[in-house]
Amino acid sequence: MDLKILITWLIPLFPLAGWFLWGIFGKYFKGLSGYIASGFVAASFILSVILFFIVAYSHGFTDTLYPWVYAGIFKAGVSADIDRLSVIMLVMVTGISTLVHVYSIGYMKGDKGFSRYFSFLNLFVFSMIMLVISNNLLLLYVFWEAVGFCSYILIGFWYERKSASDAGKKAFIVNRIGDFGFAVGIFLLFVTTKTLNYETVFAAIPSVPAYTTTIIALLLFAGAVGKSAQFPLYIWLPDAMEGPTPVSALIHAATMVTAGVYMIARFHVIFSYSPAASEVVLIIGTFTAFFAAFIALTQFDIKRIIAYSTISQLGYMFMAVGIGSYTAGIFHLISHAVFKGLLFLTAGSVMHGLSGELDLRKMGGLYSKMKTTAVTFIVGGLALSGIPPFSGFFSKDAVLADIYNKGFYFAWIIGEITALMTAFYIFRLIFLAFFGEPKPDQNKHAHESPQIMTIPMIILAVFAVIIGFLGIPPFNDSLFYNFLHTDFKNAYNFAPFVNNTPWYILSLISVFAGLLGIYAAYLLYIKKAFDPERIKSIFKPVYVLSYNKVYIDEIYNFLIVKPLLVFFDFLWKVIDVKVIDGAVNGIALAFAGFSAKARRIQNGMLMSYILTLSIGAAALLLYYFIR
Amino acid sequence: MDFFIKYLLSILIFFPVVSIFLLLPVNKKNEGILRNFSTFLSLVEFIFSLYLFIYFKQNTYKFQFVEKFNWIPSFGASYFLGIDGVSLFLILLTTLLTFISLLSSYRYIKEHVKEFVILMLLLETFMIGTFAALDVLLFYLFWEFMLIPMYFIIGMWGTGKRIYSAVKFVLYTLSGSLIMLFGLIYIFIMHYDQTGDFTFNILRLYNTHISNGFQLILFIALFLGFAIKIPLFPFHTWLPDAHTEAPTAGSVILAGVLLKFGVYGFFRFAIPLLPSAAFALSPFVIILGVIGILYGAFVSIVQKDLKRLVAFSSVSHMGFIMLGLFAMSAISVDGSILQLLNHGITTGALFLFVGMLYERMHTRQIKDFGGIAKKAPILTTFFMISVLASVGLPGLNGFIGEFLILIGSFHSYPVLTIIATSGIIFAAVYLLWMFQRVMFQDITNPAAESFEDMNLREIITILPLVALMFLIGFYPMPFLERIDPTVLHFLSMINHHHKAVYNAIKLKAGLSNA
Amino acid sequence: MHNMPSIYGINFLEKSMLSIIPETVIIIFAFMVLFLTFFEKLAKRKNSYYLSLIGICFSILYVLMLSGSNIYGFYGSVVFNSFDVFLFIAILFSGMFTVLMSKDYMENSEMPVPEYYSLILFGLSAMMFLVSSNNLIMVFLSIEFMSICAYILTGYIKGNTRSTEAALKYFILGAFASAFLLFGAVFIYASTGHLNLYAIHSFLQNISYADSISRSGGMGIKVYISVGLILFLVGLAFKMSLFPFHSWTPDAYDGAPTPITNFMATGIKIAAFAVFLRIYSLIYNFNIMNFNDILWLLAVFSMTFGNIAALLSSNIKRLLAYSSIAQAGYILVGIIGGGFYGYSGTLFYLFSYIFMTAGAFAVVVIFESSDIISLDIKRYSGIGYKYPFIAASMAFFLLSFAGIPLTSGFMGKFYVFSSAVKSGYNWLVVIALLNSAFAAFYYIKIIVKMYMPDEEPVSIIRGAIDDGLMITIIICLILTLLMGVYPQIFINFANNSADSLWRI
Amino acid sequence: MEALFYVFSFIAIFSALMVVTMRNPLTSALYLVLCFFALAGFYVILDMQFLAAMQILVYAGAIMVLVVLVIMLLNISRIKNIKSDLHQKIIGVLISLILFAEIVLYIINGAQKRPSGIFTHALIKRIGNTQVIGEFLFTGYILPFEIASILLFVAIIGAYLFAKKKF
Amino acid sequence: MDNYLIVASMIFCIGALGVIIRKNLIVIFMSLELMFNAANLGFVAASNRLNLISGDIFVIFVIVVAAAEAAIALGIAIAFYREKGTVDIDMANELKN
16 A cells, blocks of 8 residues: 555544544553553654645545445545645644643543543544545535534533533534534535535536535535534534533634534635625624624633634634635634634633632632743733734734735624724733732632643644744745645635735734734723723623623523424324324224224114114115115 | 255244244243343344345345245245345344344343243244245235234333233234235235236236326325334324333334334335335325424424333434435435334334333433433443434444435435434434433432443343444445345336336327327 | 936935935934933933044044035935035034033033033034035025024023023024025025025026026016025024124123034034025026125124124123124125135135134133133133133134234135125225224233233133143144145135035 | 905904004914914915915914913913013014015016916816825925924924923 | 015014014014914915925925924023013013123
């Protein structure tokens, strides 16, 4: 076998083996399983890097491991499509996974589900790798759901907590709603093109009628909406913070939730041939970005703030892919993976230090107690706010600049406002948690996390600083753009550039917005120039709306969940038991009634028997007579 | 060995009967021997059945392991056995599930053990016979008598309203199958009138030309028999009762094998015999199937009894299978057949787990459980795998079947398929919710504190099923490549017949016009 | 008319005598049994029992010896052909089971024994005469003979008001129905001028031939004969216990000694169906009127009424009585179906019907004791575990009644129903099938009681089970199973006998 | 002959009606005897003097004496008190009328049947009706004759068994 | 022949009427005898008109059967009377349903 093919299949094999090992023999390994699991993922990472260079210096390839489902004309194999997009994703996924694995050894120490945790984490890595490298939609869908399952099981990792298992279930079901659309999209695609292989699908798409393409694209996008937590299916992601924090870092920030963006980038042919669908992507992305940031403004749970920020940032990515700037989207995906992973890990470190405390109101002045954590957190925060030279600056600017230059001004304005809000809420978090007076009761035991946790944080922080430079020179000349763009050359350019505003002007505006947000946070929470309570009361309706997450959960509950449950109960208790089964039992009862009547004929009276007999005889004669 | 392979089907059919005779001399009191010996014999049967798989020739739709002897020449009935890719797997499923359910009932069945094992083995004979029979009368013989052992199993070892359920089960299915018998007799007579060939050989009956109007009537007759067995939506009410009250082994067999007979009947009899009617009525059947999918799922969501929930989920799953079968594209029919196996495996496993929970807690109410995961990690793991397979999680068996069904049906019935697809959401809702309430959260019931994990016997019981879930999920080709030629032949056959009838009628109409 | 020399010819008489040898043997044995009363010592219960069994076996032997022959004896009074062979064997089996069942029953009662057995034997011979009769006089006489034996046997339990009441009801209704039959015979005779069935047959054939040519002749005769046939049918339907003429069935079955109930349910019913089949095949279907329409109604009503009335019965004998009304309906379906296939099916069903009914009644006898409560199906609670073999057999017979495969009941039903489908009586078959699905309920009710008891099992057997009963059950079981699994031999047998119906 | 027919018909029908309507069973029995005599008269008209004699001997002589004997045996005063219900009477009359109407309608619709046999009035006169019947009875109908004898025997056993007080 | 048959059927129907409306066992039995005799009349008339003998033979057997039935009937009547003290058929009401 060719070396690169061997490498390709070894990459998923390691985590798969890990899952299997820890799942079955976990209890014999105990603490060791964490190290070995990390080692497995690290091995995958190293192989991914090798593969990256192989692909970077040669070209992509596809390979089929074995035929999987062949039924009639339907053919799908377990096969990989290795191109630049997938190797970038591979390196990102395995890289961050490795770090999170290492981090988890410290974070999960002493948990009784230690090996179970690593088992499922490995399974997740495996599924994510397969999702990234798959070369047909069926395989993609399989691992699309598989990562959802891993997310489900890891969110509900502490299953004794009702909230945790509820959150897991919610994540799974909401994802399923999106997957429903995704599945229908696949069906339609298959019916239209008679194939699910990327190459053949893409070859067929240009000749497909536009409205069909649009429907397919929208349905596929529905899957992305679910997976990548976009409006209106984002509701599971904040709840998903019930899981262990490294899981949030890996799955709900860096990798799985970005699968939707990856998917649209992967199917750029379909989306670019349907401007309408792309517009929908843009609109949903823009709205989600703003909306999530708006909610994040007033939350007090640090993980939830970061979760809303993730939703918001995913909105940026969708804005990018929605206007056809796939490289910008992927670039933001990568940089976001790094800094958001970092933010979550540091948040986890904070929790670890505060023995699980999440409420911002009970924190303060942690900077002195946990310096590494604080510094890395601030790095992450700066990256998120888009302050140069951190990675967020480059990637977010690439997105916003493209939006502006392609003429989507309204989206651009929203994006900038969102950037402002982003900077505000993340620095509100930083200022409240790490600065100000320490809260006496909570911070007594506050301590820095062990090195096994801090080292991955530091590594990520370093990357958060340097990875942005892949975007140099900014705009469509960058290293990253040039590297990746070859993969998107099939795309139909439905949104050409209409402006040629220089990048530095746009960047300046962005940086200004970011700084303004930070300054506002500074004024409010460090300088205490304004009383936050007063602002609260001024904007009371807005504040309440934001604080209660726009009541979306309640609306869903009231409008959908409750009526449906009542309806289902009605179906069971009335339709099933009363109507259908009632009819069946009613027939039986009717027969019993007939039986009682029939037995009355047989009343034991001889004269009535004689009568029956003679009536019978007369009736037979009569029958012939009237015939 | 040659003899063994040549008469393998007969050996499979009659080996359980022989086993019964081996078991008869055993004293009633010797429950241990009875249990072990019967389980061993069913294992031997299963191993025998594996020979079918080994010696099965793949790339052909032709019937294999054919045996044909005169039986009742006066009716044109013969002892005619043979299997194709579809019945092959259903027979394997039968032998496997019989073994598993015998193994699973060591703890559940406490009294009348001898009667129980004898009835189970008897049931096995009839189930295999039904799948192997290629003669309509022989088929019907096996099909109908099957009710009786099942009836005893539900009625004698069941719980709660067992007698009501057992009687309902028998009467419901009996009425359907008697109407079906009418249809079969009618076709038989019609074939005789046309060709003068007095035969119940299904392969020859396929050539009967029946006008469209008659086809519709006959199809409805056959439909009733098969649809009740499946059970399709408005005919399903026997199922929750029977499943709920039956002992674990009974539920496993009922869900795992008996429900398959309806679909098998459609596949082998109703559709090929009456292709035009099947084409004409397929939208209605599919609508019923789709209603069943949603209805079963909806009602499952609000169930309070574990077994009843699983039972209603069967209604939902069988709806998918009907959708696939009647969409009549190669992909969807392949999927349906595969899904038959999957449903047998997963639902069988689910019932086993419900049985294990019941054995330990003596309740089936969902609210009485909670936090079991803490006490029984192995059980939780396997249970979860089964639940996920039932949900249709990719990588497990349920997904492949459902996906093939849906993708195959989409072409002809896009709207209905979309509605059906939404069933996968609700499957996740009711199963995961159930799983959460039973296994997760904190322990509320003090009885759960002493919950034991699975023992070795139970693990052995479950392991083959879980292994199959993964095998079909990851590598379904050994199954699909055997099913596919049969299905393709099935489709070409009904298309051919359909066209022939259509042309004949057109010809007639043309002549009458002229 | 008759040619005198040939009448007195020796050959003729010899042949004629051959045709009634089986009956004669039975009658001789009946007299022998009866003479046992004269000798105190010999009148012991067992002697008459064994003697009657020997007589029946001899008779069977003779039937088998004569099986190939086709004799037209006593100036056309009787015929002996394969049809008779089949039904003789069926009837003799029924008699044998009755005798076998009786031993245990009689030992526990104070009734005179030899008379009892001799009456059974007389009844048997009457049934056989009825089957072989080929003359309206013979038909009437044998029916009356058979009925009189049955009346006496029904009221045999002295001092039991139920038994006397049953005899009374049976007698009055029976005589009433016989009067109709007789009056019907008047019209048949008046219109055709013949009493011999074959002669009537050929007469009608000529009429319908003439009818087909001229379209005018014979109309009046048709009117005449149809009123005769309808009245005749009333009398026969009474014996077959079809719906409006069924009313004696439950009461007589209930009150009679159980072995005699079996005798009535199997022997009389079969003999009645046999003669109906013969008359029907010879006379009824000459387009005189569409008698199938009438039979159709009778069949549907019988099935439905029998099943519905049986639904709530708690007395097992009454339940079986109602079920036998329903079964008569099913059998009639075969006759309606008609043709070779239908008649053969009817015969097959009749044959299988004996074994399931006799088996079921044998089980009833086992569990019966002097009090009437012993007939309540509640008493069958839990016998499945106490007496596994008997209960399993009972369950099997009940399943056979219900028409579940593997039993003769299924094959019989299948046979008659398919013949009806063949003749185009689709709705009839659908109704019959629905009926049998519905009927399964009350059969299953008994099985539920046996195997899934609510209360503790009631032990009711008075001691060791009698050998005769066990033999009956085993024979019935084997034959019910055999006819359910491999019916071909019996079908051939039935085919032969149905075939001989046409060979005039 | 015609006149005789009507006379006998009248007597037969009238006495038959009396049989079913009289309260006292003894009276009914006597009317029944009268009816039998009328029927015997019919048989004489119809050339069957032998049958007429049989009718009177067997029916009026044997059977009716038996009936009367039984009536005497039973408590006559209690028997007389058995009343029938009115609605039963109405239904009975209705049904009998319908039955009668139907049968008569059939008879009227049916055409006159031409003679098919050889035993004309003259022939029977020549041979003698007793001889004709005897010849037939002992040739063509010998088997029924024998069976009838056994039947009577069985009936005697039956009557004996029923009437016996105790075994 | 028609006239005879009409008379016969009239007697037959009167007999049937008697069976239906009377509750006295003895009278019912007498009514049955009437019905049988009606048939006899029919047979004799028919065989006379058709110039046949077989109908007359039938009559002889009917008479025999009637005698036998009379014996049985009276036996049953006596047995019934002994048990119930009456011959009212309404008292025969133990067997029902």
